[in-house]
Amino acid sequence: MIKVENLSKMYGGFKAVDDVSFECRPGTVTGFLGPNGAGKSTTMRILAGLTIATSGDAVVGGVHYRDIPNPGTQVGVLLDASAQHAGRTGREVLTLSAITMGLPLTRVDEMLKLVSLTPEESKRRVRNYSLGMRQRLGIANSLLGDPKILILDEPANGLDPAGIHWMRSLLREYANRGGTVLLSSHLLHEIEVIADEIIVIGHGKIVAQGTKAELLHTAGTFVKAGDHSALANALTSAGIATLPSGDGGLRSEATPEEVGRAAAAAGVALIELRPAEGAGLEEMFLELTGDTQREAQTIEGVTA
Structure with a gap:
């Protein structure tokens, strides 16, 4: 050990x-x-x-x-x-x-x-x-x-x-x-x-x-819209915090119902709305170490 x-x-x-x-x-x-x-x-x-x-x-x-x-x-x-x-x-x-x-x-x-x-x-x-x-x-x-x-x-x-x-x-x-x-x-x-x-x-x-x-399991919701900025603004205005989540989508700890209602109220058409299935390791890594990354650093450049 x-x-x-x-x-x-x-x-x-x-x-x-x-x-x-x-x-x-x-x-x-x-x-x-x-x-x-x-x-x-x-x-x-x-x-x-x-x-x-x-x-x-x-x-x-x-x-x-x-x-x-x-x-x-x-x-x-x-x-x-x-x-x-x-x-x-x-x-x-x-x-x-x-x-x-x-x-x-x-x-x-x-x-x-x-x-x-x-x-x-x-x-x-x-x-x-x-x-x-x-x-x-x-x-x-x-x-x-x-x-x-x-x-x-x-x-x-x-x-x-x-x-x-x-x-x-x-x-x-x-x-x-x-x-x-x-x-x-x-x-x-x-x-x-x-x-x-x-x-x-x-x-x-x-x-x-x-x-x-444990680390790759993600509770909450994955959501994606044709207008990414409009979706982000709608969720922020509704008090729903989000994080980028690959493929141009967003991830939130809110339920799919809460996210869907906020998007509908703002007139944002959704492409995808589902329970989050778990973040990939790269996504989790970037989220957890985002404030430690050098500007414009790529994941391939992450070394000891």
Whole structure:
């Protein structure tokens, strides 16, 4: 289990992480989402013992990472696939890790096969690897010690669609065997597909967390009209608050009957009026982190 309690990190007068608390349970994949500078990577670095917290606590398996004997056999960490020694071959990277952890060298071949790095590719220098190959090598390194917990920061970067599907299947199987996964990603669709639980962070604070079903379920009403502005004005005049909801529609916590009456009273013809079925992850993300977005930022640009 991963447990973060009231975690804060100050850099001078800037608070990168602000009183963050969450848990990641065995058997689950937890998606960690947030725009640039939201505090995801800082939180993960604190969990991995690379950054010292200003206050609060962050433990993995009930202890601080720095206090775990032979930590690679308990916690697999991948924070930066490009941080691997560029002058070594992929096989050398894994071999040195296996020796450090006291593992049989047969694990090297097992991991290379698991991440689909061929014998020829394993003999190439890491400097000649594509980003996708470095990600595969980093994932292999994180799994080398057969850990119970994985902490992965943007592991899908550089992977092609087939690679993303492979990674998704790998992590799902790992969690199904009882492993704990904390996964950050800017690929929102992949998080929506694989995550059991989702944490959304903005300006260093948790703005939402819960199961995927809880966060993506939306009560209220979806409504759409040919004249979007007239609809928005009619609902506002009737005291009904709304939010943009994809496909040019609006979402409100009011009932369909209340929305329909307000539109009819203003003479606004509706194209669609129905109970909301639940927001998609992208819609939820933008709604929750709207005040943290850079001007004209696109969702593809949202990274740790």
